[in-house]
Amino acid sequence: LNRLLEAQPTTIFTVMSALARQHDAVNLGQGFPDTEGPHDMVRVAADALLDGQNQYAPLTGLPELRQAVADSNARFQGLTINPDSEVIVTSGATEALAISLMALIEPGDEVVLIEPLYDTYLPMVRQLGGVPKLVRLEHPDWTLPLDALANAFSTRTKAILLNTPMNPTGKVFTQEELTVIAGLLKQYDAYAVCDEVYEHLTFGAPHISLMALPDMRERCIRIGSAGKSFSLTGWKVGYVTAPAPLAAVIAKAHQNLVFATAPNLQRAVAYGLNKDTHYFQGLAADLAHKRTILSDGLRSVGLEVLPCHGSYFVMADISPLAQGEDDMAFAQRLTREAGVTTIPASAFYDASNGAPPIHLLRFAFCKQEAVLQEAIGRIRAWR
Ligand code: PMP
Ligand code: GLN
DSSP states (O other): OOHHHHHOOOOHHHHHHHHHHHTTOEEOSSOOOSSOOOHHHHHHHHHHHHTTOOSOOOTTOOHHHHHHHHHHHHHHHOOOOOTTTSEEEESHHHHHHHHHHHHHOOTTOEEEEEESOOTTHHHHHHHTTOEEEEEEOBTTTTBOOHHHHHHHOOTTEEEEEEESSOTTTOOOOOHHHHHHHHHHHHHTTOEEEEEOTTTTOBSSSOOOOGGGSTTOTTTEEEEEEHHHHTTOGGGOOEEEEOOHHHHHHHHHHHHHHTOOOOHHHHHHHHHHHTSOHHHHHHHHHHHHHHHHHHHHHHHHTTOEEOOOOBSSEEEEEOTTTOOSOOHHHHHHHIIIIIOEEOEEGGGGSOGGGSOOOSSEEEEEOOSOHHHHHHHHHHHHHHO
16 A cells, blocks of 8 residues: 555544534634535536536536636736646646646655645645655744745755645735745746635735746646635636646646546636626625634634735634643634634644644634624633
């Protein structure tokens, strides 16, 4: 058996969701909306099923969806993308991440990763024989330490894996930070895998694609997810935008792993991506409101809330309420005793890079207002 996979624990999202069910807790752990995405998109998907869109789609995706991805790149990031040679539709951003890394990494290649990080990144890199080089953001402000970042790059660096807006911190990387990263990519002739699944979910801070910076067009693989842009996480439709020579290799990995993605969902996502800009602004405004409700509520029960400018998530410092226990023990107790489930932030760190912080919890706010209020009420009554 594969020792890396054998040794890998079950994802923290599954563990905490199971605990939430067991204790009938309000689940602010796993990040998924508790309302459905746009009804008109669901209708398009249903109609496409009934109209007979039920056989294999083209390998790189339906032409109408590749065109919609290219148009979206132009509308939101000013990028000119060839829909025929530079877009690949995937079964979720998770597959997009896997095939992008497969296309780049050979055993021994170094990959720069920024902690805290999404839980699939490290296993994926290690499975391919890649060597992770971890750079840890400084809390409470989620500052990117530029010296440590520069030190993580070397002549062996193949790529950086960059997530902005970022899960689990809610950080949105600034133009200045991206410019530093771009400089390092040029200096070391490296690529960037850009996980931008939360591209439309920012609150005040603009989302900038690294790919849109000067000289970055040929070095970046940009990944989006319909799950996040349309609150339809169960659909698992993602898309990769990459320069043609890279996209050709990524398509080979897609061919081996999945081959093609459900055609009716692709049609509906194409329809969704062509929505008016007001739709995307409305989505962000709704989440910004929820972020504020949850953050204010957490402060009102005595927790310190860390800055959050995007994504579904905000981190809070549990020190005022913890009784000398670590984040995992506290998160379990919060589920059992208060009936509120969160994700302990240490799950997003790797001990190989030093002891992780054990005083932070990640809260998902992509939930109905009443659910967020209920969670705050339960913590207030319990503390
Ligand atoms: N990247 C990040 C940062 C995520 O948070 C998620 C899941 N929420 C994914 C990738 C996976 O997206 P998908 O569900 O489209 O596979
Ligand atoms: N991305 C979601 C989160 O961070 C979880 C997705 C999953 O469970 N794989 O909560």
